[in-house]
Amino acid sequence: MAELLKGQTGEWELVIGLEVHAQIVAKAKLFSGASTEFGAEPNQQVSLVDAGMPGMLPVLNDEAVRQAVRTGLALNAKINLHSIFARKNFFYPDMPQGYQISQYELPVVGEGEIEIDLPDDAVKNVRVERLHIEQDAGKSIHDQHPAKSMIDLNRSGVALMEIVSHPDMRSAEEAAAYVTKLRAILRYVGSCDGNMQEGSMRCDANVSVRRPGDELGTRCEIKNLNSIRFLRQAIDFEAARQIDVIEEGGTITQETRLYDSDKGETRSMRSKEDAHDYRYFPDPDLLPLDLDQAYVDALKAELPELPDAKKLRFVEELGLSPYDAGVLVAERDTAAYFETVAAGRDAKLAANWVTSELLGQLNRAGIALADSPVKAEAMGGLLDLIADKTISNNIAKDVLNDMFETGKDAATIVDEKGLKQVSDTGALEAVVDQIMADNPDSVAEYRGGNQKLIGWFMGQIMKASQGKANPQMVNELLRKKLAG
Amino acid sequence: MTDLRNLTLAQARDGMAAGDFTAVELTETFIEATGAVRDLNAYIVETADQARAMAAASDARRAQGQVGAMDGIPVAIKDLFCTKGVQATAGSHILEGFVPPYESTVTQNLWNAGAVMLGKTNLDEFAMGSSNMTSYFGPVANPWKRKGDDAVLVPGGSSGGSAAVVAARAALGATGTDTGGSIRQPGAFTGIVGMKPTYGRCSRWGIIAFASSLDQAGPMTHTVRDSAIMLGAMAGHDPKDSTSMKLDVPDFEAALTGDIRGLRIGIPKEYVMDGMPAEIDALWKTGIDWMRQAGAEIVDISLPHTKYALPTYYIVAPAEASSNLARYDGVRYGLRVDGDTMQDMYENTRGAGFGAEVKRRILIGTYVLSAGYYDAYYLKAQKVRARIAGDFNDAWEKVDAILTPTTPSAAFAQGDKMDDPIAMYLNDIFTVPASLAGLPGISVPAGLSAEGLPLGLQVIGRPYDEETLFRVAGVLEDAAGFDAKPDLSGLGG
Numbered sequence: 001m002a003e004l005l006k007g008q009t010g011e012w013e014l015v016i017g018l019e020v021h022a023q024i025v026a027k028a029k030l031f032s033g034a035s036t037e038f039g040a041e042p043n044q045q046v047s048l049v050d051a052g053m054p055g056m057l058p059v060l061n062d063e064a065v066r067q068a069v070r071t072g073l074a075l076n077a078k079i080n081l082h083s084i085f086a087r088k089n090f091f092y093p094d095m096p097q098g099y100q101i102s103q104y105e106l107p108v109v110g111e112g113e114i115e116i117d118l119p120d121d122a123v124k125n126v127r128v129e130r131l132h133i134e135q136d137a138g139k140s141i142h143d144q145h146p147a148k149s150m151i152d153l154n155r156s157g158v159a160l161m162e163i164v165s166h167p168d169m170r171s172a173e174e175a176a177a178y179v180t181k182l183r184a185i186l187r188y189v190g191s192c193d194g195n196m197q198e199g200s201m202r203c204d205a206n207v208s209v210r211r212p213g214d215e216l217g218t219r220c221e222i223k224n225l226n227s228i229r230f231l232r233q234a235i236d237f238e239a240a241r242q243i244d245v246i247e248e249g250g251t252i253t254q255e256t257r258l259y260d261s262d263k264g265e266t267r268s269m270r271s272k273e274d275a276h277d278y279r280y281f282p283d284p285d286l287l288p289l290d291l292d293q294a295y296v297d298a299l300k301a302e303l304p305e306l307p308d309a310k311k312l313r314f315v316e317e318l319g320l321s322p323y324d325a326g327v328l329v330a331e332r333d334t335a336a337y338f339e340t341v342a343a344g345r346d347a348k349l350a351a352n353w354v355t356s357e358l359l360g361q362l363n364r365a366g367i368a369l370a371d372s373p374v375k376a377e378a379m380g381g382l383l384d385l386i387a388d389k390t391i392s393n394n395i396a397k398d399v400l401n402d403m404f405e406t407g408k409d410a411a412t413i414v415d416e417k418g419l420k421q422v423s424d425t426g427a428l429e430a431v432v433d434q435i436m437a438d439n440p441d442s443v444a445e446y447r448g449g450n451q452k453l454i455g456w457f458m459g460q461i462m463k464a465s466q467g468k469a470n471p472q473m474v475n476e477l478l479r480k481k482l483a484g
Numbered sequence: 485m486t487d488l489r490n491l492t493l494a495q496a497r498d499g500m501a502a503g504d505f506t507a508v509e510l511t512e513t514f515i516e517a518t519g520a521v522r523d524l525n526a527y528i529v530e531t532a533d534q535a536r537a538m539a540a541a542s543d544a545r546r547a548q549g550q551v552g553a554m555d556g557i558p559v560a561i562k563d564l565f566c567t568k569g570v571q572a573t574a575g576s577h578i579l580e581g582f583v584p585p586y587e588s589t590v591t592q593n594l595w596n597a598g599a600v601m602l603g604k605t606n607l608d609e610f611a612m613g614s615s616n617m618t619s620y621f622g623p624v625a626n627p628w629k630r631k632g633d634d635a636v637l638v639p640g641g642s643s644g645g646s647a648a649v650v651a652a653r654a655a656l657g658a659t660g661t662d663t664g665g666s667i668r669q670p671g672a673f674t675g676i677v678g679m680k681p682t683y684g685r686c687s688r689w690g691i692i693a694f695a696s697s698l699d700q701a702g703p704m705t706h707t708v709r710d711s712a713i714m715l716g717a718m719a720g721h722d723p724k725d726s727t728s729m730k731l732d733v734p735d736f737e738a739a740l741t742g743d744i745r746g747l748r749i750g751i752p753k754e755y756v757m758d759g760m761p762a763e764i765d766a767l768w769k770t771g772i773d774w775m776r777q778a779g780a781e782i783v784d785i786s787l788p789h790t791k792y793a794l795p796t797y798y799i800v801a802p803a804e805a806s807s808n809l810a811r812y813d814g815v816r817y818g819l820r821v822d823g824d825t826m827q828d829m830y831e832n833t834r835g836a837g838f839g840a841e842v843k844r845r846i847l848i849g850t851y852v853l854s855a856g857y858y859d860a861y862y863l864k865a866q867k868v869r870a871r872i873a874g875d876f877n878d879a880w881e882k883v884d885a886i887l888t889p890t891t892p893s894a895a896f897a898q899g900d901k902m903d904d905p906i907a908m909y910l911n912d913i914f915t916v917p918a919s920l921a922g923l924p925g926i927s928v929p930a931g932l933s934a935e936g937l938p939l940g941l942q943v944i945g946r947p948y949d950e951e952t953l954f955r956v957a958g959v960l961e962d963a964a965g966f967d968a969k970p971d972l973s974g975l976g977g
Contacts, residue, residue: 048586052811054579055566055588055690057725089807089853091830098810149826151815279853281862284697284804286726 003171004212007243012209014239015216016175017167020182021160022192023136023200024067030135030159031058031101038198042141042152050138050157052096057285060085064159065289066299067191068108068133071161073300074189075128077112081293083132085286089279094138094151102162104280107132108289114165114185115308116177121322126178127166136160155199161192167206167216172235176228179203180330184307187332196226203231207238209246217242218252222259222266234259238266310335318347327355333369334359340376345383353383357400365404374403382410395419395467423470425477431469432477435460446482454478488513493557493656493710494737500546500556507546507556511539511600514558517654518602523975524625526639526648528563529571530603538600545598554717555598560649560658563604564611564642565591565701566690570601574692575609575619575642578837579818588690589722590659590701597717602655605645609839610809611666611694614911616644617902618841626674626895627652627970631936637895640670640911646704647674652972657705657714661691663698664797665891665915668927671704672890672940675929675968677957678704679711680915682948683922684729686715687722693808695801696727698919708928708958712736715950731948739951740958745779747956750883754790755914757892764889764939767931771887771941774963775956783883787875792868793917798909799852799865800920805842806849812837844905873921880946885956888914890927890940918944926957929966938968 004011029036032049049056072079086104109131115123138156142149163182169175183201186192194201203225208217222238225231237259242252256275257266282288305313307329314325328338328351337358342350358379362372382399385391391399391414402413414420422428435457436443446453454475461474488510491499499505515532535558542556566572566584573579587595595601608618615638616624626639627648639648643660647670650658660667662680671678679702686701693699703714716736722728751772756765776782814820814833821832838846852861879886892913901907918925924947927940941960945953 051816053586053817054572054574054582054584054692054811055688057689059724059726087807089810091810091813093813093815093826096811096816098813099807277855279807279850279855279858281803281807281853281858284695284727285693 005209005239005243008247011212012239012243013212014170014235015167015208015210015219016169016172016235017206017219018165018169018175018178019204019206020163020179021202021204022163022186022194024064024133024159024161024191025193026061026063026067026159028061028063029157030061030064030133032157034157036158038200040154042150042154044154046153046156050096050153052098058101058283060286060289061159064133065108065291067189068131068161069291069296070189070299070303071163071186071191072109072112072131073296073303074185074306075109075112075114075131075163077128077131078110079291079296080106080108080110081291081296082106083108083289085133085283085289086280087283090276092137093149094140094153094156096138096153096156100135100137101283101286102134103132114178114181116174116181117326118174118177121326124174126168126174129164129166131161131163134160134162167208172232172239175205175235176232179228179231181307184330184332188304188306190304196228199226202226205231205235205238207235207242208252209239209242218254220252220254220266221256223256223269225259230259230261233261233264234266237264241266307335314347314351318342318351320348320351324351324355327359331369337369337376337379341379341383343380345380346387349383349386350380353379357397361400361404373407374400378403378409385410385414389421389423389470390414391419391421392467392471395421419468421470422465422468423473425473428469428473428477431461431464432474432481435464436481443482447484454482457482489517489653491656492706493713494707496557496656497554497713501551507539507542507600508536510556511535511558514602514655517652518649521627521649521652521654521972521975524627524648524652525622526606526624526645526652526654527560527603528573528575528606528621528645531570531601532603534570535600535602538595542598542600552596552598552717553713554594556600557598557656558600558602559594559714560602560605560646560655561591562607562643562646562659562661564607564661564692564694565604565659566692567591567601567604570604572604572692573621574611575607575621576812576837576839576842577620577819578812578833579692580620582818584690586690589687589724590691590718593720594659594717599717602649605643605649605658607645608642608666609842610692610805611642611661611663611699612805612841612845613641614665614669614908615896615898615901616641616670617898618839620839623898624648625898627972627975628674628895628937629971633935635897637937638673638898638900640673640891640895642666642670643678643704644670647671647676647678650674650676650704650706651970652975657703657710659701659718660704661694661699661701662915662919663694663700663801664919665912667702667704668890668915668925668940668942669911671927672929672938673895675938675966675970676704676706677708677711677926677928677961678702678940679715679926680919680924681715681719681950682729682924684727685719685731685924685948685950687720687725687728689722689724695804696808697804698801708926708954708961709737709740711926711957712740712954729948734951736950736954739954741955742959742962743779744775744956744959746781747885747952748781748783748883749775749956750783750785750879750886752785752787752790752879752886752888754787755888757913760889760892761933763933764892767939767941768887768889771930771960771964774960775887778959778963780956785879785883785886787872787879787917789868789871789875790917793872793920794909794913796865796868796872797912797916797920798848799861800869802845802849803853803862804849806846806853809838809842809846841905869920872917876917876921876923876944884946884952886944887956888942888944890914890942894933894935894937894939914942923947924950924953926953928957928960928964930960930964931966932968938966
């Protein structure tokens, strides 16, 4: 149970349901052959169908269906073998047909669930109510002309999945975890790139508050949240607003609200009274979507390993901590990187280096993993040098820094800089003897009982060897010699 | 040379094949005829120059020995079909001046078969009407007149312009579209053959939509043979229309064997309507006799949900239309009437752009789909529609085709029934059931009313069995021997 919110008059429970719109990865739009590439000049990717020309008819893109079914399977959801496309009727200038083709009563995917990851390795199941396929609208642009709005139809007709959750989330944190997990699943499946900045994934949040144990309160829908940060901020603001309204004797009216990220507040967009009557009815231009079970089974068999299964395998088979495993599977790219590094190597060592060293470096530099100057194979090469004791852990960190800057592989850097670890007993003995001879007082103190001084001796020796001395061997030698 | 205007499509085809005349000669004849019947107001746009060029190209193909099924045949196109580079209006002000940059599949099929386009014919606005009175471009006149009465009659609708130009021998054939009877009823009113194929037989791509689950293109011609030839050229699977059927197009003309011995012809008892003129009933009985004499077995059948067909149709069709016509919003093409706000612009544009009948149907359609009314109207209508289709399915257990009157009356005068939409809607009472069931139907001119006006009989067939339909219609046509012609002497251009 998530934490309750404290109001002036007592405690409140926050209830959140999310509708996520995810653009389906497909070369062509949902019902026309037009391209879907991001970033084209306005109105350059518009077919006659997308522009709502007279007499034009939609033809369903099978690839969009395939991706939606794969996504449904990844959400452990029921696949409806029979589903219907319906028209959602309303006027908007960037929606050329005067209706959006969507699915209403019979969506292609029914009930499913997502396990979300919470702090302290806690998990929670959030139920998915449905996933349906629909087409996107175009874009209205209001800042190009003093009196006119411009319309860009490049997005018009692009295939979307709308994934609707049950109102199972109880905090902004859970909502954020849900979107994070859903995005990871979509990326693993490859059905959506999950890029919220480019708008290929957007989120509407249904938010209400209630006294613990009460019936659901009246909800407000916050539209078009395009980052997880804004989602959290909008939910927190909205919850506080609703509590204030109720505690001051008011009532919440069901309405659609917009989140203003500049002001950090939600504001009313339209009330329930102004809500459209969408007059849904089955689209007579399209046949019902009938799938056969063999098709669904084949897609299920081909699904890649999903984050939860991968995490479990990392913990159980590779011995990683749940935390490290969680970090590694959060993004498909990270998991793939890790698996390349770990292949044939010590998985825990690989996990440590990828999570703390590599991801740390990348975060500080603001570089995406895909653009990392140190590729997985090179990272593996570095770990090999640690494993065969060519370099120590500490030296390896310096080598990784160099790899970042120069793009060279680890072996080359170790060679060029002469960083090879000194493991020759004779050479190390000489250094140890020298340090002991130079510091007779410390030797006496150690032998007098201050065994903590071993650390100080180690430091002196590593300094003298410029860090190249094999620390384990030095440690052994020192103990032996100091013991007299 | 015989008067080329009086040829049938098949005769013209054969005449060109025999080298009796060229496509250019034939087309010039019909361009002249088009000018001679301009009083009918049957065309919205004439495309004489394009016709001449297409005819010349046809003759050039013939010289190369490469002719299609309709090569050199001048036809008229209902202005509901989008035609590349030629205005397409749907008879509406809201699309006035709209020139599509694309060609409908059906018309492209016709051009691929070598046909020649004479122009775009007038129609009820967005194909909504049974009289051609609702066109923004003015009503079309029926070339027929009552005996001793000079009143201008309607040609029926919505494919009234197409019917009128064929009846007036100003085109060898014309495309129509039929949603609830819009080919068959004007066919009956003008003494020509009007044929609606099975839903899915012709592509709807590029035809301006009225009611998507009902709209179907079909040929309007002088004879059943012409109809078979023209449908063969129009039909075919189209991957651009998800509702078009993946079926090869049979040789419809070859189905005209003249032999219906042993075929079972159903006579539905529910098509006897109160107040139906006696001459319609008499004609139907005569038609039944003709069938029997030709060796068919007459079977009495029942289609018990027939009486619900018209109300069902007037829920389903307006519902779909209210959504289909939402795209005419002034934003991208066609008429725009500016306003202070976006909302005002929509209202001004649609207020000025649509006529009264279209507005009436948009309102009905919006109402029946509205929250709280959907179940009682639209959903109920869909259920009744399934029952109506079920009636026909049951009938096909017993019969191979069904014979009915096409219309409950002959053509009426322009202006009649305009103040009574229900009376107007009753025109389609015999044609709507087959539309709701998606079945093929054909109206064949079968006789004259007491006032000297043509009357039609309708044959309804099994889904995708247009061959039997044509065969029965051909026998009906032969038996009727309908050779009356309208008096065109009063017409001018």
